[in-house]
Amino acid sequence: MSPATEKDHPVTDVKSAPAHVLAARAGDPGWWRQAVVYQIYPRSFADGNGDGIGDLAGIISRVDHLAELGVDAVWMSPFYPSALADGGYDVDDYRDVDPRIGTLDQFDVLVEALHVRGIRLIIDLVPNHSSDRHEWFQAALAAKAGSPERDRFIFRDGLGENGELPPSDWRSLFGGPAWTRVPDGQWYLHIFAKEQPDWNWANPEVHADFLRTLAFWGDRGVDGFRVDVANALTKRLPEVLPSQADLGDETLYAVGDHWLWDRDDVHDIYAEWRALFDRYDPPLMAVAEAWVPAERRVRYADAAGLGQAFNFDLLRADWDPEQFRTIVSDNLALAEPSGSSTTWVFSNHDVVRHATRYGLAGGGDGNDWLLSRGTEPVEDRDLGARRSRAVTLLALALPGSTYVYQGEELGLPEVATIPDEARQDVVFFRKGGIEMGRDGCRVPLPWSEHGTSFGFGPNGAHLPQPAWFAEYAADVQEKSPDSTLHFYRRALSLRRRLQTTGTLEWLTTDSTVVAFRRPNGWVSMTNFGTEPTVLPEGEPLFASGPLTDGNLLPPDTTVWLRAVVQVSA
Known part of the structure; x- marks a missing residue:
């Protein structure tokens, strides 16, 4: 072939x-x-x-x-x-x-x-959108207004006495106008760069x-x-x-x-x-x-x-x-x-x-x-x-x-x-x-x-x-x-062993801590605050940084552990 x-x-x-x-x-x-x-x-x-x-x-x-x-x-x-x-x-x-x-x-x-x-x-x-070098867009440029080739993209006649103004005042998300004029006077739409003409998805x-x-x-x-x-x-x-x-x-x-x-x-x-x-x-x-x-x-x-x-x-x-x-x-x-x-x-x-x-x-x-x-x-x-x-x-x-x-x-x-x-x-x-x-x-x-x-x-x-x-x-x-x-290698390896399809339960903690438990007893705690927070009893499995004195979670740190904690209502 x-x-x-x-x-x-x-x-x-x-x-x-x-x-x-x-x-x-x-x-x-x-x-x-x-x-x-x-x-x-x-x-x-x-x-x-x-x-x-x-x-x-x-x-x-x-x-x-x-x-x-x-x-x-x-x-x-x-x-x-x-x-x-x-x-x-x-x-x-x-x-x-x-x-x-x-x-x-x-x-x-x-x-x-x-x-x-x-x-x-x-x-x-x-x-x-495609590129303006895509063979279909090149064919559209070579074809006439109203042709099947142009219908694959979004072409419009311009406004003004001689079509010299774009069909609207739309702005591209990348800056500048969202319409570009072609040599025969029509304009094509590109909501991004002018080199990215939008496809016409109304065309089969x-x-x-x-x-x-x-x-x-x-x-x-x-x-x-x-x-x-x-x-x-x-x-x-x-x-x-x-x-x-x-x-x-x-x-x-x-x-x-x-x-x-x-x-x-x-x-x-x-x-x-x-x-x-x-x-x-x-x-x-x-x-x-x-x-x-x-x-x-x-x-x-x-x-x-x-x-x-x-x-x-x-x-x-x-x-x-x-x-x-x-x-x-x-x-x-x-x-x-x-x-x-x-x-x-x-x-x-x-x-x-x-x-x-x-x-x-x-x-x-x-x-x-x-x-x-x-x-x-x-x-x-x-x-x-x-x-x-x-x-x-x-x-x-x-x-x-x-x-x-x-x-x-x-x-x-x-x-x-x-x-x-x-x-x-x-x-x-x-x-x-x-x-x-x-x-x-x-x-x-x-x-x-x-x-x-x-x-x-x-x-x-x-x-x-x-x-x-x-x-x-x-x-x-x-x-x-x-x-x-x-850190990433250990985290991904441990996650592969711990991850389950079940959802999570939020845990009662200090308001500066985001903590939840997964169905298999896996707990994640993140300290968003400025002071260390006490960890619940349990087995720390992995942390994003060193723990303090073994039982304190420092600021800007997450720990995974197995623990028995009070579940919030």
């Missing part, structure tokens, strides 16, 4: 899949419900060929690191051919690998390397082509998909478009008949996808990235749709025990109607690393996702390290799945100081440098103390690494039993 034919042919007879795929899929079909998932941003994980860009060869060379860490799955951010107008989220071809990152053959090697170690693979899918061809893409990767052994901007696919665009003021809030779109966001009809798409997912044995999983209010998140996590949705509420929380208790309670309750499990996440490729956020003056604010120019983010790096370990251990004790971002296991802080000329993120450029963008959490990882790129690759790195990366390098932490790397 030629590569072109292979890419266009959806094969879903999984009995013909390679042995390692069948072995991986022979396990628990609900593996994702309590999984620890490790996010890889491919261009910044490991560089195998020395060109300064992370690649599949580099990931393959570090698979044992993932196995030793003890993760259940890897989520890989986009690796598709791309001009990198938005870090790979501008996709030229959904059924191929960027030549700078590798080949389809190397992708198959990676899938097998993960599967033989018992690690599943989730890949990023970007269905709201778009539906059919994404089903082919899902089957293509499912047949190669992928175990699931992370769905980018899952709440933005379907749109209602009347002849007279609403104004930017009418669109409302730019982050949470709470209505089911909004023009652009979180529309009820988006779930018809996910029902189509679920029918395809369920043709695999076990079914493929999917998790939605949907920045919607908590009560709207349930639809995305429904078993008839994607099955799971990201909960970013802890990521956005302050260092506050009441916020943590409320968020955990609310999200566990919301997961029940959908039959899903909730997710817990503190860092990813879009936000300031939580080791930095928790080191900010005043305890850190999870809403500081993008640092403003001139921000000096880390005022107390030790505090950030203590608190980030504490919340990680708390999250790992909760029911549901935990998502870990690459470098989190090294305790990496944000890289805030990057020269303007070295920056790559579209947010930095489209917003005039007012926001520093997301490059700081995407700086390539330090694997070794020495070398031109701290072991990231044999040569340099595509984003500059600071000198202090040496102290966070994996080989340095390997030698220290008290390092963050060993």
